[in-house]
Amino acid sequence: MSNELPKTYEPAAIEAEAYRVWLDENCFHAEPSSPGEPYSIVIPPPNVTGALHLGHAINSTLQDILIRKARMEGRNAVWIPGIDHAGIATQAVVEKQLKERDNLTRHDVGREGLVKRIWEWKQQYGDRIISQLKRLGCSCDWDRTRFTLDEMCAKAVRETFFKLFKDGLVYRGKRLVNWDVHLQTSISDDEIYHETVQTHLWHIKYPIVDSGEDPRLEVQVSGKSERPVAGMALEPQVSAQGTDEFGEPLQTFSDDEGSRIDLSNDNAPDPVDYNKTGLRTASTGPSPRPTFLVVATTRPETMLGDTAIAVHSEDPRWNWAIGKFVELPLTGRKIPIIADDILVDPKFGTGVVKVTPAHDPNDYSVWQRHLSQLDAIDIINIMNPDGTLNDAAGKYKGLALNKARHAVANDLKDQGLLIKEEPYETQVGHSDRSKTPIQPYLSDQWFVKMAPLAEPALRVVRDGTIQFFPERHAQQYLSWLGEKRDWPISRQLWWGHRIPVWTGDAKQLGMTIFAADAADAKVISPMTIHAGDAGNLHRTVKIGGVEISVQTAFVNEEQVAFVCVPPGSTKTEQELERLGFVQDPDVLDTWFSSALWPHSTLGWPEQTPELAKWYPTSVLLTGRDIITLWVARMVMMGMYNMGQRPMGVQPVSPAAGEVTTDHALANVENFDPKHREPEQTLPVHEYAQNTQGRDARGRAEDLGIPFYHVAINPTILDGKGERMSKSKGNGVDPVDVIDTHGADALRFTLATMATETQDVRMPVKKDAQGRNTSDKFDFGRNFCNKLWNASRFVISNLELTAALGSEAQARNQNNKTAERKQNSDSSSVNPALKSLPDRWIVSRFNATVDEANKALSAYRFDLYAKTCYDFFWRDFCDWYVEAVKPTLKTESGGNSLAIVTQILDGVLRLMHPLIPFITETIWWKLNELAPDRAGLGTVHKRLIHSAWPQAGTIDAQAEERFTLVQEIIVAIRNVRNEHKADPKKPVVVRLESGTIPWLKDEHRLIETLAVCRIHSEPDPNAIRVSAGGAEIYISGLIGPATDKLRQTTQKEALVRKIAAMKSRLGNEAYTAKAPAALVEETRQQLAQAEAELSKLE
RNA sequence: GGGCCGUUAGCUCAGUUGGCUAGAGCGCCUCCCUUACAAGGAGGAGGUCACAGGUUCGAGCCCUGUACGGCCCACCA
DSSP states (O other): OTTSOOSSOOHHHHHHHHHHHHHHTTTTOOOTTSSSOEEEEEOOOOBTTSOOOHHHHHHHHHHHHHHHHHHHTTOEEEEEOEEBOOHHHHHHHHHHHHHHHHOOOHHHHHHHHHHHHHHHHHHHHHHHHHHHHHHHTOOOOGGGOEETTSHHHHHHHHHHHHHHHHTTOEEEEEEEEEEETTTTEEEOGGGEEEEEEEEEEEEEEEEEETTOOOTTSOOOOSSSOSSOOTTTOOOTTOOTTSBOTTOOBOOOOOTTSTTSOOTTSTTSOOTTOHHHHTOOBOSOSSSOOBSEEEEEESOGGGGGGOOEEEEOTTOTTTGGGTTOEEEOTTTOOEEEEEEOTTTOOTTSTTSEEEEOGGGOHHHHHHHHHHTTSTTOOOOOOOBOTTSBBOGGGGGGTTOBHHHHHHHHHHHHHHTTOEEEEEEEEEEEEEETTTOSBEEEEEEEEEEEOOHHHHHHHHHHHHTTSSEEESGGGHHHHHHHHHHOOOEEOEEOOSSSOBOOEEEEEHHHHIIIIITTTTTTOOOOOOOOSSTTOTTOOEEEEEETTEEEEEEEEEETTEEEEEEEOOTTOHHHHHHHHHTTOEEOSOEEOHHHHHTTHHHHTTTTTSOOHHHHHHOSEEEEEEEGGGIIIIIIHHHHHHHHHHOSSOGGGSOSOTTTOOOOSTTTHHHHHHOOGGGSOTTOOOOSOHHHHHHTTHHHHHHHHHHTOSEEEEEEEOEEEETTSOBOOTTTTOOOOHHHHHHHHOHHHHHHHHHHHOOSSSEEEEOOEEOTTSOEEOGGGHHHHHHHHHHHHHHHHHHHHHHHHHHHTOHHHHHHHHHTTSSOOSOTTOOOOOOOOOSHHHHHHHHHHHHHHHHHHHHHHTTOHHHHHHHHHIIIIIIIIIIIIHHHHHHHTSGGGTTHHHHHHHHHHHHHHHHTTTSHHHHHHHHHHHHHHOTTTTTTOOOOSOGGGSOOOOOOOOOHHHHHHHHHHHHHHHHHHHHHHHTTOOTTSOEEEEEEOTTOGGGGGGHHHHHHHHTEEEOOSOOTTOEEEEETTEEEEEESOOOHHHHHHHHHHHHHHHHHHHHHHHHHHHOHHHHHHSOHHHHHHHHHHHHHHHHHHHHHO
16 A cells, blocks of 8 residues: 555645655755756846736746756756845835834835835845746755845845956946835836826917027028038937947938928928917018917926926927027016927927926937037926926925926916916826826936947847847847947846945045055046046056056046946955945846846856856746847847957947957956857757757857747736736735645746747636646646556556566566666666557657657657657556556456556656646656566666666557558547447447558557457448558447438548549649649549548449 | 738637648537546547738749737827
8 A cells, every 4th residue: 555656636645755855865966066068047036126027927937847857867967046126116115114004104114124124025025036946846956045135146236247347338427217206215117107197288488589599500490401400410420330429229210211301292291370370470570479378387396407398390380489589477587499409299299398307308318419519508407306396496395296287387378478278188107116107307327338338138039149049039139239328227126236436526536545555446447427527537557466447437526536446445445445435325227237247156257166157047937028128138248248259348439439348358357268168068958969069168268148949938918918016916826826726837828829820828727725826737637636546556566566476577678678778777768679559658758758858858848748748648657547447457458568668667767848737746656666667777766867868769550550550440439429439338340451451459458448349240230430541340339310411421531532632633833832742642542532422332 | 191910610729841621728519427537538520711902733822902909119299
């Protein structure tokens, strides 16, 4: 009894036990010094913010499949787990908790206090995530668990930041950022969602001040301008690489783009439609012109920060006013009317736009565009970080924005400047974290220059060094990276890697550092921070072995120095602080540390054995939503830090001129190629082998790419097709599913869903215990149950045989070395094959292994699971086991028991990566009863460390023959069923198969599986059917009526088929152009169909 | 507005370089609790492959267009 598997499959019991054993025996741990070709994966670190959902579950399952397979293939496989600190998200959650529990803000507890609390949160939820991964069966090397905020990562972050700073790829600039007024931090574009709000469009009069033409402008009032119109007059220094000096994407214009309007076009606005615009004309002058312009805005309060009015240069209604001024209502400031053909769409609104550079992204672009032009405009910030108005707002100072809006609108109304207030629907950006509206806000931020980093990262995907699966996802990567928009990396948060820059009086620095060791102080590169700001410098010096990189800038007429030092320069940091320098209070964008993940987890910047062995990693598995945010940045930073060539500092644009190449060698010095193992060969996947061989890997190493393959897993949606998320409440905790169905069932089902189609719908239901689960997982659970029971069957037979000292087993001992050539732990099935079913099932197994290999090397996890399913359930259980069942325990069973055992052995190996718990558990049991698998030799104690099955040869003849036998059996069953034959009572069958001489050898098989007796006496009343060229006469059934029907249907089908084939063959084009083999095949089929038909007449 | 993807059985989805009667699971119908498994077994019904053109001897598959759905990016004051 102890030898038996429990009668019912209960995943909960076996899963806990199997995982415990794996952990106890350290099965997941890898060492770089171990033998085997490297195979490595780094987990996309889940956010510590919350628990894992099904999206993580599918992602983790697929990685585990790859790692377990690689491990079984004898590779030195490591899967590095970890968690992301998820800056904003985590801080927001903890702050919210602080507020709700203790009614405290972060300012009450202070920076240290808050960070301490977040660490406590991290401990709790990090542990939860790890335990979820363990429940899933993930075979991560837990000894190597990392956190994006741990010391190793911190060091990598500091090193990288310093490199970037030194290379001039980090710069500080004023930029309009998305400001979360509630959290008082800037947030990235991707942390914003848009919400439709009902608001108003306020139409406001801006009186034109007649007295002043803008003296800075050359006169040009009518349609055609003498000088290039604004918007086309982009800075000549803008590089061809697509960014200006701020890294803004270069916008290119051509005459056929929408920025110009064609006045002959009917769609162009009525030249002067005063009714439409609500304008009045002045009574004097040769041509009537309005005395004011009307602006329509959704945000009247921002007019306090207006610095210009913009119109389209070719809009005849207003272009005469370009160069004049308006008086800004409520403030009395005089602001210019400028032309900006990018901002202004004459067809929209009044064709007149207020420009508020400090509070609107588009207006900010206007400011930038006009910065070095004659018509440069001001930029005025009217907002405090907390969302109230500042001194610049005059009497509105101190009001919150929404209050100011109404105050402004009311005052305008009082002054008769508000023409109308029309209801308007618009989209307003909201912070994903605080759910409050985002304010564009002008602030000082650090940026990473993208162009030099993006270029190489684009190249390696274009040239196929990095491959996407499915391939089409590369497009998203390429198009996003192609924009090369600079990356704002400052976050006004306390939770994260603090920016390693100290700010202070440049004069202090000069006296102490520069002057102290002037001979040693080597100027490494000049840098311009803002165009036109003379005196801004960028120097990197080396003093006493410590590198110090300095950027200077003028702030309020004072020269301020920004100093960056590499990690481990504590003394220098202290010295700086003694001099009054203060460290930047901001932290880095979370993605900054995530971008380093593949190499930082392996120990970089130290040249660790892990890095040498496992970098580049073999594949990255992730969702398509972070191809840009994460994948692209990992490639960039991987190449920047790990590449042997200093690509990060190659001057991509001579015009940029800010970065010199002479310090590029600094990167090379960091890199010690000796740590490489030149004998390393390819990663596992076939395609790489048949393309460039080991050169590919060598080249990839030179380039420093973090992975060769990017496999994109599908997004899991709920039953309504909506993305799962916690806020929607439609998320499913994988642990809930594991509780209801088991981890193997979850894994199996998720794998079948990992198709190339992007999204998977998952109808969710709540069970009695309130757990979110889905009937979808019944599929996997049923499969596991089937495996459980089939294994029980095999094991019960082994027990019996063992008890009786089976002859079959003894015989197999003799056969065991007959044809085997593999090592002792091989799973190749190759006993002495006798019967057709034996030959067939072995051939099918071999084909299945082959298909599984192909599927997995293409990351087609669904095909892998499907292949396993079809072979195990359909071929093995439904056919083979049923075929050998009656004779299994008898002498005449031949070596079927051996084959059943060996196939089970192979199936366990083949499916272990997919359903590790159940396969491992059965493996143990199988080891007890058949330690040598009836002749295969010694097997490994643990399946996790056993060999991946080898695909042996395909027996085409056996497959062909067995297929025919199947057809005959199905035909007989069919008739039996239609006649409601007693399932246990055999029918009498006569087979006419003169053309198939070998068929008589399989009569016994047919009798078994079709429940019949085969006789040779003709019966005139027999029901006749045909299958695969054999005529089948079935006697002993009543009810020929249905047979008539069936024969009629069959006949009709044949007639149709014959007609179709005849017409095809009658078509000369077909016989001439189609492949000869196909035509011949058609002829044979036609002949066969006609023969069948004639027999049915 | 730009780009990408999808539309195949009642539901969820496969369908390889175009090639015989388009498949699976679930659900449904009939029969069967046969000592591995009713979470099972045997059989069955069910599809004008979104629509319209085109290429081809031949189209679910390739091309063009349309409709509907989804995603990403940019978002008009």
